[in-house]
Amino acid sequence: MIFRAAIASIPLLGSAVASPLNQPPLKPSDQKVSPARGPSFIFNETSPTVEPDFHIESVQAYSLQETYDASNWFSKFDVENVCSPAHGFVNYVNQATAQSKGLYRTQNNQVYIGVDSSTVLSPNGVGRDSVRLKSNQAYTHGLVIADFAHVPGSICGSWPAFWMVGPNWPNQGEIDIYEGVHLNTYNQMTLHSSPGCVPVYDQNGGQTGTHVSEADCGAGGGFNGCGVLSNSPTSYGTAFNANGGGVYATLWTSSGIKVWNFAARDVPANIRSGNPDPNTWGTPQANFAGCNFDAQFSNMNIIFDITFCGDWAGAVWGTTSCASINPSCNAYVAQQPQSFGESYWLVNSIKVYSV
Template identity: 80%
Template sequence: MLIKSLAASVPLLGSVIASPSRYSSAYLINGDQPPFKPSDQKTSPAKGPSFDFDWVTPSVNLDSLSIAAYALQESYDASNWFSKFQVENIPDPTHGYVNYVDQATAQSKGLYRTQNNQVYIGVDAKTTLNPNGVGRDSVRLMSKRAYTHGLIIADFAHVPGSNCGSWPAFWMVGPNWPNQGEIDIYEGVHLNTYNQMTLHSSPGCVPVYNQNGGQSGAHVSEADCGAGGGFNGCGVQSNVATSYGTAFNARGGGVYATLWTSSGIKVWYFPTDSVPGNIRSNTPDPSTWGTPQANFAGCDFDAKFSNMNIVFDITFCGDWAGGVWGSTSCAQINPSCNAYVASQPQSFGDSYWLVNSVKVYSV
């Protein structure tokens, strides 16, 4: 967890971003929906100050479990959030136009707070900036507790809106990336309305997507989750047009549930008016939830994914959002992603997370 030189520890991805094999000129949704994301470097060794983690390794790891087997391990909410998440005041490993501030700065500027029993995690939406400067103030969080396996249920009242230049993510990552993996549960860029769920690993994890009930989303990127040394990942795009950003918020929020076992990783999305009753009653039973959005199976998941922390961030431009900028309608407003983000603070008034809770159950 030591901060290392990004120049030394993170390969530059200019050649990857320019590769035709990593980009399609056919944006599927409203002219602005990339069919898959380019290299995702959220998991550079530059992870911020070191601190002790409480490693959690549940002893049972089968998909077909009784309700009683899902025991609540941790509940993150407004009552305990600040003591259970570390604010990461680090350079952005994805090379974004962003300034991840420390906790004192974030709280003094109102970017990180609790309100109405919810947790607010936002960005500076007031300041006009120099496009050649460090970037827009934002907050990046990592849980102090790490997990191997689990049922992770995130209840969001609001997610960052679909805005040109933005790249928010809710994800999990191991300490020795890519060897202990990364699970991107919620992620997208610019004007997207469809969420993308992606795994990153060391080479050799090639999931199949038609086992154990299949999935409703579409596999849209690499076959090997370790492609490009783990940077490219293997992604699944949701088939629900309200699964991301502004459209998600228009439904009144919702829940993302991720089941991670030895046999695979599944992700479900539920709009707030369709959340299963057993989630609301804290007795979750994935066997009753229907087909997941993403269903990664057929890999040695225990060898590729372990000891993962929960992360929230909102960055701008950088490797993905900046890399595809010129192919989106956003470039018609300003040819430079950084320049747009610098000059349009008012565009990011809805770039914030409002979290009801994140609950982790053992499996």
Template identity: 70%
Template sequence: MSFARLFASITILVAGTSALPATTYALQDTYDYTNWLSKFSVQNIADPTHGFVNYVTQAQAQSLGLLKTVGNQVYIGVDNTTRLDPNGSVGRNSVRLQSNPSYNHALVIADFAHIPGSDCGTWPAFWMVGPNWPNEGEIDIIEGVNLNTYDQVTLHTSSGCVPAIGSGGQSGTPTGNADCGAGGGYTGCGVASGSATSYGTAFNANGGGVYATLWTSSAIEVWYFPANSVPSDIKSGTPNPAGWGVPIANYAGCNFDAHFQNMNIIFDTTFCGDWAGQVWSSSSCASVNPSCNAYVAEEPQSFGDTYWLVNSVKVYNAS
């Protein structure tokens, strides 16, 4: 994961070289509560971003209630009851999921009722990544840390991908570097959403919403729709990005096929680490506890709102 609740649905559509003209999509894959764990694998790994987290196994996640179905939705949460040793080597229990299929070009439509809240110490993300990082790229779709309420979209890859803003513009504000390979890929090229309800607690209070990410040879674009303004074509399962208006992020002018390949979908929630921990001292969270790790260890009740809930993930082919 790079520098990335209850949620309702996610749709991923494999696109051709461009989906901006009206395009018909045929359903390829469906991910939902009936088959979630045959489509996603639980990753019991050390956190690549050095967070104060313990990514548990599938068996542990299920026995602890961190990964379960709630009605026809999939719940993905973190431990919010156990007090930990702030100086210990084992962080707070959490779940990291990676899709078994990978994709080349995609339209990712994620409909959330709730995402992890804006809580001190947290760093949740919904993203895509290729196996040979950073050379095969990373697209961070939903990501934020600590008390953020504005989503940040970020691309990470090898050097030489310096996108321009695509035709039609974008509503978000560029952050960080122009080169998505800056800092060996770690810094990336970000766009901060201009919507105050696009992330965390504010997103949830607004009733959730939909994120849509279009990845083609010529562009990578991300839209956010509050729950009360989701396009009808998304609701009907016949998505048409050409009618969605200005996206948050609109990356163009990079050889995306050379920098973004074979990407899997990831859900995770970590704590502190390379982003949330790095900016801890400059956030208001530091007034509660000078140490991010100590706060996460000693305040388990703060993470009752730190969960995802998903209805479905669908993958379509452009026909």
């Protein structure tokens, strides 16, 4: 079982602050959490110091390792019929159920991954039907380029994510590429690791986003993570879709992890042509450097999910305008199925290049 609770840390123990301008309520990570409440982990107190490198890797050819698209998607991803590790109000269904209900399908050469948006539920039940996917292939390093026609909208109660995680969490790490909750339109990119990974963020043009949450990506036994909040108000949810969709590109090497976001109209020609060159893409939104990445991030699978409430969205519900509609996150999600018609991924492709 993948410990998805790591993504947003466990239930909030410190106070949350409402976020202006549709920025996401920060992950509830102000107070350390007992490791006994999560998976076992090994403290890595002797990780060697790595000099930060804020430069893009030298010019090189990136070799296409894998393409995921409508032609092969179902054979390359497993549908995970599991209880929500993030304690969400969600029912992750199996592949047969997902396909029979139309929650998981291909259409117009795109892959649709959605949720039930028609059934009124009991707030005390199992939660809203959704689909959780994990790639069969795992990766150590890579250039991952995800082309989205549509992402789950900015909706009260929702918590979608596109991410990568290793099997021995947190010792093999986690990279949250696209993630947020409720009505926000700013994406948050977060790393989770064993203790001892303290990235350096260049303050002179190394990234356009803002460092939020912990300094150590392993704080709280890995639950809290270290995040970067995008400065783009169209990087997440409904605003991303209204802006025409687009691409998230993640470059993961021994020296660092960098994330870019491009609106569809601004996707670099070398990405479209299949010859990506990060040297030409400008400043990334997130630029994590200065850790022993090879010791703390490896063997990661690609994950898609859409959950509701739970350890992040549920914990900050009361600090958002959503609580004025219903004081309970679970009750809102249960009783307002029509709100979730826009809670779906529509994927053109994901391409993974070796580095």
